[in-house]
Amino acid sequence: MTETLLKSWNSNLELEELANKRRTGEITRGAVSSTTKMKMPTEENGRVVTKEVEVAIFRLEGGIRAYCPASEFSAHEFSSLIGFVGSIQEFVITALDLENEIATVSVKKADEIKSAAFWEELRTRKDGEALSEEVYEGVISGYNPQSRTIFVKVNGTNCFMNTAEWDHGRVRDIETQVTRGSKVEVKVLRIDEERQLVQVSRRAAVEDPFNQLEQMKDMEGIAGKITNVHPIHGIFVQLDNGLEVKGIKPRSLPEPDVGDIVSCRIRTIDKESRRCKVVIYAYPRGKKQKKDVASFLFD
Structure with a gap:
């Protein structure tokens, strides 16, 4: 592993910062600088094994590096993480390999923490009949041209939006407008707790022209x-x-x-x-x- 991975930290101060974030479970932000295939310890069927996997390499403030295996990048499986290069993601520090000076992180675990709080908020709003009052900032995570469905991640939760909910007017070239990683303000239209579905709308969050x-x-x-x-x-x-x-x-x-x-x-x-x-x-x-x-x- 030391032959393929560059060290995550360059000083004891940076190590202490990472250790504190790991100990407190603090959600941290970083940019995906690149992706590659590397041999890393990953969890498989309840045990840790070392195997070659796709890894997203994060850069944090101060030049600190962190590594996220594809299995910890999202609850959904992507054919490749290359499309996320340049995007800003939130994650938690999951492991610090002191011998090789490597920090491993998980976007998926950070999403789970944020999503649990988001669902609790949505339940409260639904009970008070105020579900669609709040405007949330989301990030476009994908688009399905067959179903014309836009996917938006809000507070760690994968939500969906019908094309008709993108704008008040006609939407002719939606493919050019829904760029993965771009931010978008949305309102929640409805939730389905049983199927864990959240439908959102950009149209509801912007003024009607x-x-x-x-x-x-x-x-x-x-x-x-x-x-x-x-x-x-x-x-x-x-x-x-x-x-x-x-x-x-x-x-x-x-x-x-x-x-x-x-x-x-x-x-x-x-x-x-x-x-x-x-x-x-x-x-x-x-x-x-x-x-x-x-x-x-x-x-």
């Missing part, structure tokens, strides 16, 4: 971006508050293209059916002329 439309109604001009030009459903414009609305234009104005920046005014607002219509009146950055595909015939 429809509430801003009334303030924008009397503005002379609003900036927008063309997001879709459909031959049947028409023009769609994304306003600067992120809301996508229906757009119409006068005949004198050339047809927009996706990506064009436009100036528009609000024409109608129907908050109950969540519909808004704007009138496009100008292209403030100018309108690019489309090239005539047959122009080469006259060159």
Whole structure:
């Protein structure tokens, strides 16, 4: 093990710091600097064996290193931990090998501690009918394109979110928005204690942009971006508050293209059916002329 693992600490002061954290069970933060395959002592069927496993290498403040075998990184099994490089994780110190000067940590055990406290809080809130009042900070841990389910870790607990709960408006490119490791504020919608499921919503934690439309109604001009030009459903414009609305234009104005920046005014607002219509009146950055595909015939 000493041939493959760099020492975790470089002084007695750093060792004392790690020993104190281990003794008190303090939850510590660190960044995953790399992953590799190493021979490490791991628990298997109730006994400790040394075998080659994937290991996440953490860097703590002051340059201290710590090692987390894949089996202690999460309650879920990942095909590889490489996707977590650069992410910040919380863990507890589980072992200090004084002979080889190696610190072993467990993200999974830290999650269990935080999750137990989180579940207790959720039970209390549910009994008091205040489940969805609190806003929590979560970290996106994954996305399933087949079920269109977003996975978010909140206080050590793996929660799930339906794509419809990501935002108030249409969500076209969710894959580009749900980056693993990015932080997101959510509210809890419901819990299932029997199956240990927690459903969360980002949409419930952010202001509804429809509430801003009334303030924008009397503005002379609003900036927008063309997001879709459909031959049947028409023009769609994304306003600067992120809301996508229906757009119409006068005949004198050339047809927009996706990506064009436009100036528009609000024409109608129907908050109950969540519909808004704007009138496009100008292209403030100018309108690019489309090239005539047959122009080469006259060159």
